[in-house]
Amino acid sequence: MRRYRHAGPGAQAVLWAALDARRLGHGPLLPEALLQNAAPGYLDDRTWDQIGGTDWFSLALDELTAPHRRLPGPLLEHRPRPDEHPEPAPLYRLADYLDQHGRSERAFRCPPAAYWDAAAHHARTPQDVTALGNAAKDRGRYRHATRLYLSAAEAGDPSALRRLAELREQTGDRDGAERLLRQAVDAGVSWALGHLIEMQERAEDRDGAERLARQAADAGDPSGLVRLASIRGDIKWDRNNKIVWDRDGAERLYWQAVDAGHPFALRGLAELREMAVDRRGAERLAHQALDAGDRNALELLAKTRYEAGDRDAAERLAHQALDAGDRNALELLAKTRYEAGDRDAAERFYHQAADAGNKYALGRLAELRKKAGDRDGAERLARFGLTAEGEVERAWEE
Structure with a gap:
C-alpha cells in the first residue's frame, strides 16, 4: 500500500490501469501492451509533458516490479510453467491485496477513453474483451462497448454477438440487433435462436416468435419446444378483448420437451398448472422438476403463491426449496416471517441470504x-x- 500511495505518476497510472482492468472483469494475467497503452489516459497534460519520454513505461515497470525486502512489488511478471504455451508478450499479475483494495477504492470511477481503446486491442482473451465490454455498457459508454463487443466477436467469442445485439436493441436499432442474431444463428450458435425469439416477443410479434420457435423445434432443439409452449401458454387478449390461451397445446409441447430431455420443461408445466389453479398438480410437477435436477422449481412456485397472497403455502414451499438446497428461498422466507411479525426470524434469514451471496x-x-x-x-x-454493492446505499437512502 505504501508503494502504491507513494509511486511516481507514471507508475501510479500503470497501477490504476491494472486496478481498473481487474475490477471490470479482466482475468488475473494482464498484458504489457494493455497497461502501456491505457496508462497515459490517467495522466493530465502537464504530468505527461513532464514524464512522457520514450522510456517512461519501462521506468514505471522497473519501479513496480522491483522486490523490497524479499517481497514482490505491486506488479509481478508472470513466468509460464514448462507445460504452458508461452505468450508472445509479457504478462503481469497485480498484487492480491491491491486487487481487493482497488475494487472498493475505485468502485465509482469510470476509466478514461484511452483505457477502453487499449482494452479493445490488447485484452488477453476474447472473453476478457467481452467482460470489459459489459463494464463499458453498464457505465453508459456505448460507443466503447460496441467496439469491444465487435473486437471480441471477431476474436472468436460468440457471446459478444449476443451482447452487441442487446445493445443495438436497447438503443433502438432493432433491425441491426436482428441481423446480428441471425448471423449467429447461421453460424450455428446454439443460444442465438432463443434470443431472437425473445426479441420478437418483446416487440409483441407473437407470430414471428412462434414461427422461429417452430423452426428450432423442427430442427430438433428441445428449447424450441419450450419456447413454443411458453408462447402458447401465455394468456393474451385479442382485438375483441377476449382471452386467448391455448393451454392444451402448451401442455402437449411441454410434454414433448420433457420426452426430449429439456431440463426446465417440467417447471413450465408446473407454472401452467398454477395458472390453471391446479395447485396440487403444480406442486407435484415442481417436485418432479426438482427430482430431475431443476433446483429453482419449488422456489419459483413459492414466489407465485406469495404474489397470489397465499403466504402460508408460499412459506411451506420455500422451506421445501431450502431443504432441497435452494438458497434463493431464504429471501422469501425472510419476507414471510417479517410480515408474520417474527422480526428475529426475518433477520436470521436475511443474514443467511447475505452469507449465501444475495x-x-x-x-x-x-x-x-x-x-x-x-x-x-x-x-x-x-x-x-x-x-460490495451500491444497492445497499440506495436502500439506506430510501
Missing part, C-alpha cells in the same frame, strides 16, 4: 433495523454492504 439482503436488513429505530445498526449494515 446482494440485496444486507439492504433489507438495514431497512429492518431502521424501522425498528436502530439507526446505528442500520448504518453499520449499509456501510458494510457498500464495500
